[in-house]
Amino acid sequence: MTFCRTLANLLLSGTIACASTAHAAGITVHDARNRDVTVADFARTVSIGGAITEILYALGLESRLVGVDTTSLYPAAALHDKPNVGYMRQISAEGVLGLNPSLILAIQGSGPRETMDLLETAKVPLVLVPETFSEEGLVEKIKLVGHAMGVDARAECLATAVGADLKQLRTLRAKVTKPVRVMFVMSLLNGRAMVAGHKTAADEIIQLAGATNAVEDYDGYKNIGDEAIVAAKPDVVLSIERGKDSLQADAVYTHPGFALTPVAANKSFITMDGLYLLGFGPRTAAAARDLSVKLYPALADGSAFTSALSAANCRQ
Secondary structure: OHHHHHHHHHHHOOOOOOOOOOOOOOEEEEOOOOOEEEEOOOOOEEEEOHHHHHHHHHOOOHHHEEEEOOOOOOOOHHHHHOOEOOOOOOOOHHHHHOOOOOEEEEEOOOOOHHHHHHHHHOOOOEEEEOOOOOHHHHHHHHHHHHHHOOOHHHHHHHHHHHHHHHHHHHHHHOOOOOOOEEEEEEEEEOOEEEEEOEOOHHHHHHHHOOOEEOOOOOEOEEEEOHHHHHHHOOOEEEEEEOHHHOOOHHHHHOOOOHHHOHHHHHOOEEEEEHHHHHOOOOOHHHHHHHHHHHHOHHHOOOOOOOOOOOOHHHHO
16 A cells, blocks of 8 residues: 555656756657657656666766666666666566656566556656667667757767777678577576577677577577477577576586587587677677677687777767
8 A cells, every 4th residue: 555655646746856957848759659758857867778778878878867777787887876776677666756757768678567557657758768689770779868868969979889880890790601500598497498589689699790590480589499409400509697597508518409419519608798798789789799709719800899989979
């Protein structure tokens, strides 16, 4: 009952401030719901989604942030300095609105749905940022976030820098003559691997790195058995670092399915930071470059990017 009363007060009261820092007429943002959202004030912004937070810091807007979610792992100062509203798929409406935000930026897929519905009824603009796993989607994400925050010039600067990195990545990728087959494994539980198919961040990062996704038959994530693993013939297993829950190389090499593939024969197992690898934020081109060099060591020479991604002029 206390929760309901508190939430109702937050939703209905005028204590959800509209500080006068934005354009008087407001900024119109067309978001992932195919809706136009008017943003009148961005002085107290809550960011839900690690890539959004990373973009905001890259744009020099950290002083406007009053809360972030648990996927906001980069830069480390985000979770250290800002209140934590929880995991992006398990957000509490009360936790978000209790920070008295003037704007909520949430990555597409945030939830649960009940929470998002409650946030939409609040007197706070909610911008749902599209999550499209592609080069174009990454650049547009940066521009949309910058537009919602009233810093189009900074966003254009950052988008240009990221675009330059992506261009250099295409040049590096063109040097690959024989793409390896990579299987992204999210987890390996009870002998079954949860792997990434098409239309996933993992699928796109594998392609950006100049490799081929060994999983070809479906979209999204799926648990597969030994026969499917053997049939996919992966050359490399890719996974993310998750602390004590990280997938270990030995668990892959001794697995009955992977033991019959080139993965075990060549001891080919790669792990990388999850947000860096799959976040599709400003560092994505660099992450794809790092993955490419791990897959094709001969590409290491001359693979460094030269863009001004972290240049101060994108923060001013």
